[in-house]
Amino acid sequence: MKHKNNKDLKYLSAAVKICGFTLFIANILVFQPDATAGQTSARSVQNITNASKINAGNLHTNGVLGITGTVQKNASLKQQSAEAISDTGTPQKYVINGKILGLTKTMKVVMTYYPSKTVVVKDSAIVNNGVFHMEGKLSRPYLVHLYLRPVGHAPVQKIAIGQVVPPVDGQSFYLSGGTTTLTGNSVAAAIVSNPVQEQYAELQKALLPVQKAAGPINLALYYSKNPDSILILKQKHNGFVSQMKKVCIDFVKKYPDSYVAYDVVKNNAFVIEDPDSFESMFTALSQGFKNTAEGRKMEHDLAMAKKFAIGAQIMDFTQNDINGKPVSLSSLKGKYVLIDFWASWCGPCRMEYPHIQKAYKLFKDKNFEVIGVSLDDNKDLWVKAIKNNHFEWVEVCDLKGRQNEVAAAYGIAAIPQSFLVNPDGVIIAKNLRGDELVTKLEEVIGTKIK
Structure with a gap:
């Protein structure tokens, strides 16, 4: 099979x-x-x-x-x-x-x-x-x-x-x-x-x-x-x-x-x-x-x-976006935020893109945001992946590849991995796959998407 x-x-x-x-x-x-x-x-x-x-x-x-x-x-x-x-x-x-x-x-x-x-x-x-x-x-x-x-x-x-x-x-x-x-x-x-x-x-x-x-x-x-x-x-x-x-x-x-x-x-x-x-x-x-x-x-x-278990307070971080502008996770406080660790060379990550995009389109006007942390070391490939896949959310990267400082601080040893945090910065879910993200957002935001 x-x-x-x-x-x-x-x-x-x-x-x-x-x-x-x-x-x-x-x-x-x-x-x-x-x-x-x-x-x-x-x-x-x-x-x-x-x-x-x-x-x-x-x-x-x-x-x-x-x-x-x-x-x-x-x-x-x-x-x-x-x-x-x-x-x-x-x-x-x-x-x-x-x-x-x-x-x-x-x-x-x-x-x-x-x-x-x-x-x-x-x-x-x-x-x-x-x-x-x-x-x-x-x-x-x-x-x-x-x-x-x-x-x-x-x-x-x-x-x-x-x-x-x-x-x-x-x-x-x-x-x-x-x-x-x-x-x-x-x-x-x-x-x-x-x-x-x-x-x-x-x-x-x-x-x-x-x-x-x-x-x-x-x-x-x-x-x-x-x-x-x-x-x-x-x-x-x-x-x-x-x-x-x-x-x-x-x-x-x-x-x-x-x-x-x-x-x-x-x-x-x-x-x-x-x-x-x-x-x-x-x-x-x-x-x-x-x-x-x-x-x-x-x-x-x-x-x-x-340290990063469900119920724990998420750790703040700052990295540059594609324009070289520093972006902090704390700047999104007050929203439901999905922190997504990925890379342009990661095949399994690509399988999750459609599900994240679906959730973003459904909930971006309902106090939901995504911040992607890329483990790329080549800016051209990173930016190309963002544009080709039509990512509309915030993307950051320090171009240190698998030694990405945020990934290291979060203990990321495999990708894709993700954390969903509530408006108070508390982790409420981890590694949601497929339609689990939409289902969880429906639950916590209180809006049932038909």
């Missing part, structure tokens, strides 16, 4: 990304350090998600799409960048003993995992009469993906974003130091045994009933166009999200020293939209994890999320 580019995937993805292991397509771009160049780069979340398809509202993982970075075969973590092992320990030897029952054809198993955002480790082994053996070193347990493929070079198949990925005989599991056994009639159906994987399987088992129940609701919400139905479905959806968060919090409390729990918290730190639930997860982690570089970063991100 292909996804329409003009549809918001927020609801479809939210219930399955709570624990972070299976991310669906998300309409945001994230900023990440480039381990090789020492620069900051942006890439779409689609490039790091598990390749997935939807079947009757349930999510099935069939493979792993490529990730920007260095591909190393048969490599130990000692050969990787410092970033790759910054929050890890002493490398330990791992062994995988696998047996695929009934497989007589000579095949190959390929294993991949990501020790950092910019590095992918890839290893492989030949399967003879269904038996294979792999070994190497890990500096910590990682979620790996192992899949079966023919021996030899298969033609590269380009897959468009949103396209269904052909089924692959594989599965994801946690690999740790020591011996891991994998036995079954296929890789996908194999039982994988090691202590860390048992914890991961426990988490998956706890989440599965909620995911199955949420699937039909998410699909209905994704396709619904009836405002009343959307409201009811959204309430049900939010209930499932709360259930999944509770499962994750309980898991971290039970296994505070587990790398599975650590990864759950890290993945939920991606964009912290619910500071309270994230704080419950983070607080439950062991002090050892909190003391890592990543742990300290999560603590900082949590503080930023609380």
Whole structure:
């Protein structure tokens, strides 16, 4: 099934990304350090998600799409960048003993995992009469993906974003130091045994009933166009999200020293939209994890999320508009204001333009204003985007790109992101997508738009 580019995937993805292991397509771009160049780069979340398809509202993982970075075969973590092992320990030897029952054809198993955002480790082994053996070193347990493929070079198949990925005989599991056994009639159906994987399987088992129940609701919400139905479905959806968060919090409390729990918290730190639930997860982690570089970063991100949580007073800022004139957010006090972080090079941002324009046209004469903060570093491209997209509202930029000072002060690590503030400067909503902005403005301004 292909996804329409003009549809918001927020609801479809939210219930399955709570624990972070299976991310669906998300309409945001994230900023990440480039381990090789020492620069900051942006890439779409689609490039790091598990390749997935939807079947009757349930999510099935069939493979792993490529990730920007260095591909190393048969490599130990000692050969990787410092970033790759910054929050890890002493490398330990791992062994995988696998047996695929009934497989007589000579095949190959390929294993991949990501020790950092910019590095992918890839290893492989030949399967003879269904038996294979792999070994190497890990500096910590990682979620790996192992899949079966023919021996030899298969033609590269380009897959468009949103396209269904052909089924692959594989599965994801946690690999740790020591011996891991994998036995079954296929890789996908194999039982994988090691202590860390048992914890991961426990988490998956706890989440599965909620995911199955949420699937039909998410699909209905994704396709619904009836405002009343959307409201009811959204309430049900939010209930499932709360259930999944509770499962994750309980898991971290039970296994505070587990790398599975650590990864759950890290993945939920991606964009912290619910500071309270994230704080419950983070607080439950062991002090050892909190003391890592990543742990300290999560603590900082949590503080930023609380500072800009719904109900908080928005922070004032000043930047220049396209004419070089300083514009302050405080100059718009007394109005409902949408602060929109975007960039001319951001594809997901472009998907939100029509919705912001619709809201602006409907409410600009009803005490509503928009101020856009661009993360561009090229004035010509910034101004061109404003003119080509017919933005009528205030736009500011310091032309420092992803190091935009306002974005940094607001803790923006992904775009688009937005804050809706009331006339008193209090944040009343964040990251409204699609028609959610119009619906929220109808609610707070008290004008129902037909």
